[in-house]
Amino acid sequence: MSLFEHVLIIVLLISVSAFFSMSEIALAASRKQRLRQLLSDGELRAKQVLALQEHPGSFFTIIQIGLNAVAILGGILGEAAFTPTFVELLKFVYDGPALQSLGFGLSVFFVTALFILFADLMPKRLAMLAPEQVAVAVVRPILLLLIVLKPLVWLFNSIANLVFKIFNVPIQRKDQITPEDIISMMDEGAEAGVLQQQEHKLLENVFDMDQRTVTSAMTPRESLIYFVLKETPESIKAKIAEHPHAKFIVCDQALDRVVGYVDTRDILMQVLHEQSISLSKEGILRTPLIIPDTLSLYEALAQFKASGVDFAVILNEYALVVGMITLKDVMSIVMGELVNSEEEQIVKRDDDSWLVEGLTPLDDVMRVLSIDQFPDQENYETIAGFMMYMLRKIPKRTDFVLHQGYKFEVVDIDNYKIDQLLVTKVKQEI
Structure with missing residues (x-):
């Protein structure tokens, strides 16, 4: 075959490999909620994508068969197509005993670079931009390949399932959405501007209700x-x-x-x-x-x-x-904060200090001061409880505790009860 025919075949193989790469990443990244929304909007192919996600074994078998077959063919044809060309080009600068090996090496590198860029990296990045749309576009050709290559799919799937069974690995995908997943999606929505700050805070507070007594x-x-x-x-x-x-x-x-x-x-x-x-x-x-x-x-x-x-x-x-x-x-x-402009029990004096009532719930203090956690916080519920737990005694005025860059100082006592604290940021010495 001529160089032109070889190039055409390489381009075709890259296109086929790009199709499989896009299909693989699109199905893996497609969100079920979004696919169900597409289905409710009349996109029937979304139902087929959901079915593949429930049993992805056959789908990934087809993908791997396609990718590996194309990669092998591309390597064979690429070496045959481009090695002579690189040998001729190298003769202008070198004509020694290693000429054939250098030409072969450059040919392998060139074909590999083409496949990495145009058959793998770029198609996957494009598929990640809109995985659901790509998934519904490629699902029918994939289903057709599943029928055509059913014997091969069955063979490889059986072997894979046997190995998984030996090591007690589940073979079906289970999507279990946790509150942490939803909070993470809300954070992403707030960062992207989809959720306003107040909406994000409201939803966060709703999930926080299950954690607060x-x-x-x-x-x-x-x-x-x-x-x-x-x-x-x-x-x-x-x-x-x-x-x-x-x-x-x-x-x-x-x-x-x-x-x-x-x-x-x-x-x-x-x-x-x-x-x-x-x-x-x-x-x-x-x-x-x-x-x-x-x-x-x-x-x-x-x-x-x-x-x-x-x-x-x-x-x-x-x-x-x-x-x-x-x-x-x-x-x-x-x-x-949607109904209160500021915390009633926490009064901000300036950028580095706050007056806090002793009975203020720990969660409110953590939210206002952006503190991740208090030591052994399951043992107390208020900031006064934190002080007593850390001091290991009934506090008196001027007693203080240092925690996460803040100084918690008792400023008012009412009949042995901590009535008010002064919280200040501790300046770090350089």
Whole structure:
């Protein structure tokens, strides 16, 4: 054959190899969600691609048969086609005993470079730009090859499956999407500009609900305002005036003996009808929702939905009241900065310092200060708990802890309780 005929055959082989390369990377990189979307839009070939992804063994067998056969033919024909040409060109600069070997080496390098560039590297990079579109374009020719080369496919597949079975390796692809996968996709969407920063934060908060317990968003025990069964009308009025909440827990003498809750609208109705204010009247007390302190925020939200109540009393393992949480508390965690311009418990003084309330949930501190983790953080839930855990004592003013480039210093103590911390960035010495 002439040099021109050899070149035509090499070009044809490169084209065939490029087809197999694009097909391989397109099927591997195609996302099932996107393929299902194409199918719902009327692209029937997407269904065939999905079927191949479920059982990719035969597909990859065809690809490897095609790539290896083309590579072998390309090497044989390339050596025969270009070696004489390179020998003639080398004669202008060298005509020694190694001339034939040099010509053969240059021929191999030239053909290999052509296949790497035009049959492998460039087609795969193009396929990665739009894998789903490429996959639906090549799926029917691939299915035709599967029929034509079925005996070879069966032979190689059987051998491969036998080896996998010996080593207990699964032969089918399993796509299990985890929350981490979704968060990773959201991060990529935010970086690409598909998701706005606020949308990204909202979705991140939703997934965070399953990791945070109700104690991270509750009103703690020492901040609860409650009534006792024998509360006087004057005391009830005073508490409502000073703390205008919608609902109040009602207890039998002590906070840990919760008997119900009262809606302030019912008390208002008593005032409007000029009746004496009393918590013992029929219909005033309502049954409260009681939940354990081990529930996640997502589970608490499900409890609110099931009970039709928008607040709950939280008990620990000893049946002691540790706090109270409302539906608003849960939703404020979800909405985050979308509804609050700044963290209520974290006040930024300047670029390098913050005032933080002791009862601030650890997750909020981690988010604001961009801290990845605290040491042994499963042992405490608030920044005050972190200080006590690290100091190994009841803190006093000026006590401090250094962690991840920040200095956490106690600045206010209220009856042995850490009321406020000053957090400052520690400047690194050069």
